[in-house]
Amino acid sequence: MVYLMPGANRLRFDFSSPKLANSGSSNPIHSSYITVHMVPPMNSPPLQLAILLAKDSPGTFDAVPARIEREGNGLDTAIRKFRMAAYLWQAFTAEQMFRNKLGRRAFRFEEEWTTGTCNQRDREMGTMRSEARVHVIRSDKTLAEIRDMERAQQNPNATKKGELYDIAAEAVKNYFQTLPGQKQYVSVLIMDSHWDAAAKTVVGHAALGGNAGDLQLAIFGSHCLQSYPTSFEEIAPAFTDCTPTDTNWVANDCNEAGSSWEAANIGIGAHLHETGHLFGCPHQESGVMLRDYVRLNRSFVAREAYSTRTKSKGGLVLEADECTWHRLDCLRFKSHPCFRLPNDPLLNPDASLQAWPVEDGKVQIIAPTGVSYLEIFPEGDDVCHTWIEYPAEKGTLQRIIVLTEKELLNRLPENKRQSSKMQISIKSHGGGNLDIADFRTLCSKASALKLSFGPGPLGQTAFRSYKLGLSQMEGSEPHEFVFTSFKEKNRVLSKIVFYHGLAFDGMEFFYDDNSSQLFGKRGGKAGGDTFDMDIRRGECITGFLVRSGFWIDAVQVLTSLGRKSPIYGNAHGGSPHTLLPPRGYNLVGVSGSCAAWVDGFSVLITK
Incomplete structure (x- = not known):
């Protein structure tokens, strides 16, 4: 691995062989050069790196005494190790995307101008570089609360296993202070994880990834951190270090970290797995999102060392034996905003299906x-x-x-x-x-609705679009009707009244003869909000923009004159969906369900 600067990077490769004279000298037998141009993808949101500490944390992580004497186990060392782990994630992901013919794309990090830590020469010379920033976040919880055995994920009898995720999410939200609707991607290392040798359990640790509202969050403990490399020069030694794990001081996670290099695999790889969940990846049949990260080292070394996990003596590493991202993960990444490249074509802002x-x-x-x-x-x-x-x-x-x-x-x-x-x-x-x-x-007849009117003796058939919302609220009742203006050609839709508050309560369609049809309820704001249709120009409804999740959060009307109503309801709730009928079909009604407010919505279309 090498550190790339923005612009042209000229790399030299020297050939050496122990069988040839001069091979170890400063005058190599043969050298090759390659120029790599790096363009930083500043148009994509970064993956933020953060270390979480208790408010009274000593700021140390588990390590054997020899390690502590050699490199320390304080916050500065933790930052260097976590930064290098993140660079390994990035390099591994970029290579996997390239092998899947999806370009050399990977997530980027927020960077800061600081004393370089990723190679030993920078540290010795005090050279300044732009490197991945690691945010240090203090929780409002004490060390005892974070290390509570009831919160330990590996404790089978724990009653609060998921609470460390909530604690981390709250601390991260308070730190970044993001506004509603702003997405943030954060991977957190819990500094205060600790191997309780008496209980044979890692406390203050949870391996979880997902989302907490607009926050995409992954968390993992620091119990394997001592085995991580702190610089590029230490990558190969870290992944070939056969030092046995001393369980008097550090954990043998899942009994798969019996040596130092295997502990590095588990720590770096499992945290990458949770970061995959942060990016929306589910579990897969193989790869990082199964548990293949126990072979993560094979992407960074030519020969594998002895494994206590498999009792294998190791040997030559082939590409087919490496850990991978599953093909579906790579396809997901290609569409993810964090993986966009500067030369990617502009896409329609409506990402829905x-x-x-x-x-x-x-x-x-x-x-x-x-x-x-x-x-x-x-x-x-x-x-x-x-x-x-x-x-x-x-x-x-x-x-x-x-x-x-x-x-x-x-x-x-x-x-x-x-x-x-x-x-x-x-x-x-x-x-x-x-x-x-x-x-x-x-795709069955359950999605069709037979209309008793229309051309032909049997009338027309309307079809319900795929329903948004789950229709699972208490007291949910179905609501469905065809617009009067479609059934009676002499009627014209004159206005729509929207009833809304923190969610979408309903809407009422009024016609030129003062008749109306109510979908949902007249709740929320008293009297609702009115959106008038241009009767003289024959304006009609052509679609809806709906924000929904478990229920319907907000609705906007789209008309034949290209007009859009305001978004009524919670404009930042749920995810957006644009309901525009396929070519050749017209929107003729609405369908769905309503409980305390609307919890299901679809439209009726016909030719």
């Missing part, structure tokens, strides 16, 4: 930023084994795809095709996600 059941059991998937890939989960599968990729064809993204149940079933193994339910998860190039819990129901 929508599913539209139509005739003949087909479902149209529409994504303004293009469909990236689709995961298929037959009943009983928790991780994805089957997926379909939708690469850009001659530079053109596939913004509309048509799915059928038969096509998806044919992708599954024979023994999985008879499952009663099939879940699919679709991702867009903009990072959007659409989970369809039961695709068979969506």
Whole structure:
């Protein structure tokens, strides 16, 4: 590994061999040069690195006495080691993305101008560099509270296992003071983790990753930190150090860290696993997001040392034996804002996906930023084994795809095709996600609504879009109707009144004869807010922008004249979804459910 500066970096490679004379001298037998140009991706949000301490923390981490004497175990050493671990994550991820033909892309860090710590010469000479910043955050909790055995994740009888995540999230939010709607990506090292030799448990440690509102957070303990390298020169020695783990002083995590290099694998690799969760990665069938990080060292050394875990004497490392990011993780990263490159094309700001059941059991998937890939989960599968990729064809993204149940079933193994339910998860190039819990129901007649009017003796058929919100609130009742202006051609929609407060309560559609149709309830702000339609110009509703999660947070109307209403409800709640019918279809009604407020919403479309 080498440290790259912005711009051109000229690297020299010297050939040496113990079998040849002069090979160890300052006059190498052969040298090759390569110039690497590095452009810092300043247009992408950074992954923040943070060390969390208790308010009365001594600021030390577990280490054997010999290590403490040689390199210390204080906060400065912890910062250097954590920074190097993060650089290893970054280099490993960039190489994996390149091997998957997705470009040399990786997350970036917020940087600061400081005395260089990543190579020994910088430390000796006091050279200043721009290096990854490690934030030091003090919690309002005491050391005893953080090391409470009831909060220890590895304690099988603990009653507060998830609380360390909440403590870290609260401290990080108070430190960064982000505004509503602003996403922050933070990977935290808990400095006060400690191996309790008497209880045989690591206290003050939890390996967790996910989100706390707009905060994407990963946490991990410092109990393996002594084994991490502090500079580039120490990477190979750290991953080949066979010093046995002395459990009088430090932990043998999961009994898979019996030597120093294996402890480095567990600490650096498991923290990377949790950082994967921070970026939205679920568990996978293989790779970092399973538990293959116990082989992380193989990406940084040519030969593996003796392993106490496998009792293997080690030997030559081949590419096929290395730890990897799963292909699905790499595809997810390509669409993630933290992985954007300066030369990536601009995408539509609407990253959402929508599913539209139509005739003949087909479902149209529409994504303004293009469909990236689709995961298929037959009943009983928790991780994805089957997926379909939708690469850009001659530079053109596939913004509309048509799915059928038969096509998806044919992708599954024979023994999985008879499952009663099939879940699919679709991702867009903009990072959007659409989970369809039961695709068979969506493409069946359950999504169709027979209209008793319209051309022909049998009337028309309308289709319900995939519903937003879960419709699981207490007392939730279905609401559905076709607009009067569609049923009676002499009626015109004149205005819409929106009822809202901290969420979306309902909306009432008024027509030119003063009749109305109410969807949801007249709650929230007294009298609601009115959005008038331009009757003279024949303005009508063409779609909705909906913010939703567990329920419906906010709604905005889109009209045929290109106008947009204000966003009514909680404009920062949930995630955005743009409901615009497929080409050739018209929006003719609304459907969903309502409890204390609206908790389900879809639209009715027909040709």
